[in-house]
Amino acid sequence: TTSPEKYRPHYHYTARKGWLSDPNGMVYFDGEFHLFYQHDDYVNVFGAMSWGHAVSKDLLHWQELPKAIIPDEHLGMCFSGCMVVDKNNSSGLSKNTLVGFYTSELPKQQQSMFYSLDNGRTFRKYNHNPVIPNSAGMSKDFRDPKVFWYEEQSLWIMALAGPERIEFWSSTNLIDWQLQSWFGEGHGAHEGEWECPDLRYMPIDGDSNNCVWVLIVSVNPGGPNGGSGTQYFIGDFLEVDGKLRFITKQTDVKWLDWGSDNYAGVGWTNLQDSSFGNRVFSIGWMNNWTYAYKTPTNQWRGTMTMIRELKLETFYEELVLTCCPAPIYKELVGDELANLDNVSLNKPTNIGSDLSASRIQIDFDTTQTDHVCVELSNTLGQLTRIGYCKSDGIFYVDRRKSGNQDFAEGFSGIHIAKATRTYNTITMDIFIDRCSVEVFFNNGEYAMSELIFPEEPLSIFKPVAQSSINPTNVNIRKMREITRL
Numbered sequence: 001t002t003s004p005e006k007y008r009p010h011y012h013y014t015a016r017k018g019w020l021s022d023p024n025g026m027v028y029f030d031g032e033f034h035l036f037y038q039h040d041d042y043v044n045v046f047g048a049m050s051w052g053h054a055v056s057k058d059l060l061h062w063q064e065l066p067k068a069i070i071p072d073e074h075l076g077m078c079f080s081g082c083m084v085v086d087k088n089n090s091s092g093l094s095k096n097t098l099v100g101f102y103t104s105e106l107p108k109q110q111q112s113m114f115y116s117l118d119n120g121r122t123f124r125k126y127n128h129n130p131v132i133p134n135s136a137g138m139s140k141d142f143r144d145p146k147v148f149w150y151e152e153q154s155l156w157i158m159a160l161a162g163p164e165r166i167e168f169w170s171s172t173n174l175i176d177w178q179l180q181s182w183f184g185e186g187h188g189a190h191e192g193e194w195e196c197p198d199l200r201y202m203p204i205d206g207d208s209n210n211c212v213w214v215l216i217v218s219v220n221p222g223g224p225n226g227g228s229g230t231q232y233f234i235g236d237f238l239e240v241d242g243k244l245r246f247i248t249k250q251t252d253v254k255w256l257d258w259g260s261d262n263y264a265g266v267g268w269t270n271l272q273d274s275s276f277g278n279r280v281f282s283i284g285w286m287n288n289w290t291y292a293y294k295t296p297t298n299q300w301r302g303t304m305t306m307i308r309e310l311k312l313e314t315f316y317e318e319l320v321l322t323c324c325p326a327p328i329y330k331e332l333v334g335d336e337l338a339n340l341d342n343v344s345l346n347k348p349t350n351i352g353s354d355l356s357a358s359r360i361q362i363d364f365d366t367t368q369t370d371h372v373c374v375e376l377s378n379t380l381g382q383l384t385r386i387g388y389c390k391s392d393g394i395f396y397v398d399r400r401k402s403g404n405q406d407f408a409e410g411f412s413g414i415h416i417a418k419a420t421r422t423y424n425t426i427t428m429d430i431f432i433d434r435c436s437v438e439v440f441f442n443n444g445e446y447a448m449s450e451l452i453f454p455e456e457p458l459s460i461f462k463p464v465a466q467s468s469i470n471p472t473n474v475n476i477r478k479m480r481e482i483t484r485l
C-alpha cells in the first residue's frame with residue numbers, strides 16, 4: 001500500500017503528524033507519565049522545533065496533548081531538555097510545580113526555564129530567561145539540560161552538553177546556577193558533538209548498598225556503526241578540590257545500543273513516586289541523523305524506541321549497562337504464532353503478516369558452531385538477518401536487503417556489536433514493529449535498534465545454522481496494537 005500509515009508502528013510512540021526527534025522532559029507526576037519531544041507538526045523535517053507532548057497512565061497508552069512550548073521571537077526555538085517536580089518550592093514559583101528546562105537558541109544556545117501550575121496542561125516560559133546564559137562568545141554547543149536532585153548536598157544538579165564535554169552546574173533554587181566542573185577530554189568517542197547527557201546513581205546487580213554513577217552521552221557522528229549513537233561512562237560523582245566532579249577510570253568506549261537507531265535517549269525523572277519505584281526507564285529517538293530527514297514515511301516522521309529498563313549488571317566480571325524492554329510490554333504480548341515444534345532449521349516458515357508486529361524469542365547452543373542467525377522476510381523476498389558469528393566476534397543486524405533501503409546514503413548496511421568474549425549460548429529477544437527491529441542479545445548485554453522498511457509486511461521466519469544445530473527455544477508471539485487515546 002502507499003497509505004501514509006503503512007509503516008506506522010503498533011506499539012511505539014509516534015506523533016500523529018509531522019516531525020518527531022529527541023525525547024524530552026520525561027517525568028512522572030501525580031499519576032501521569034509525561035513524554036515531551038522535539039517536534040514540528042507542520043513539516044516532516046527538522047523545522048520550528050517545539051516540545052510535543054503526550055501523557056500516559058501506564059506508559060503504553062499515550063494521549064497526545066497540544067504542544068507544551070513553541071518558539072518565540074526573542075529566544076527562538078525550543079531544543080532538548082528536561083523536567084523536574086519542584087516538591088518543596090525551591091524555585092518560589094509554587095509548591096509541587098513542574099519545572100522544565102530547555103535550550104533556547106537565540107541569539108545563541110542558552111538554558112531557559114518554563115513551568116506548569118496545572119499538572120502539565122499549560123506551560124509558561126519564565127520571565128527572566130535564560131537562566132544559564134552562554135558566556136563563551138564563540139562556542140555554539142551549549143545545550144540539552146538534564147536536572148536531578150542531588151540528595152547528598154541538597155542541591156539541584158544540571159548536566160549540560162558543552163563543546164565535546166559534559167558540564168555540571170548546581171543550584172539551590174533552580175534559577176541561579178553555578179558551574180562546578182566538566183568532563184570529557186580523553187574519555188569516550190569524540191568524533192562528533194556531545195549531546196543529551198543523563199547522570200544517574202545506580203545499584204550494581206540490584207544491590208542498593210552498592211551504587212555507582214552512570215553518565216549517558218549521545219554523540220553525533222561517531223556512533224558504533226556510523227552517524228549518531230549513545231555511549232555511557234561508569235564512575236563516581238563527588239566533591240574534589242571543592243567542586244563536584246564526574247570521575248571515571250574507564251578507558252574504553254561503551255555503547256548503550258549498538259544499532260543505528262537509538263539516539264538522544266535519557267531516563268524518566270521522579271519514577272520513584274510511581275509504582276515502578278527506583279527502576280530506571282529510558283526512551284530514545286529511533287533514528288540516526290545520517291538519514292533522519294529521508295526515512296520513507298510521509299505525514300509523520302520519527303518514532304521513539306520501546307521504553308527500556310536500564311540496569312547495571314555484572315557479566316563475566318565486567319559491569320554492563322544492560323538494556324531490556326521495560327516490563328510494561330508484557331501486557332502487549334499476545335497469541336502464540338509459532339514455537340519450536342512448528343519451525344524447522346534452515347527452512348522458511350510462513351507466519352503471516354502478524355509477524356510484522358511481534359516478539360521472537362530464540363536461543364541457540366553455539367558450542368559446536370560458528371554462526372547462527374534468524375532471517376525475517378516478506379513475500380517480495382526482502383530480508384533482514386539477525387545473528388551471531390563466533391569467529392568474527394560479532395552480533396549483527398543486516399538490513400542490506402531489508403526493503404526500501406536506498407532512500408538515503410548510509411542507511412543500507414550490516415551493523416555489528418563487538419562481542420567482548422566468545423559465547424557458547426545465545427539468546428535473542430527480538431521485537432518487530434512494522435518499520436523496526438529491536439534486538440536484545442543475552443538478556444540485554446547487547447542491544448541493537450534498527451529501522452527497516454520492507455515494502456510488504458514481514459511474514460516469513462527462518463532460523464539458520466549448520467545442520468543439526470537446532471535452536472533450543474523458539475517462541476513467536478503477536479504484539480497487540482495500542483490504541484491511541
Ligand code: FRU
Nearest residue numbers: 022038049079080143195264
Ligand atoms: C540531538 C539534538 C540536541 C538538540 C536537538 C535539537 O538530536 O541535536 O542536541 O537539543 O537535537 O532538536
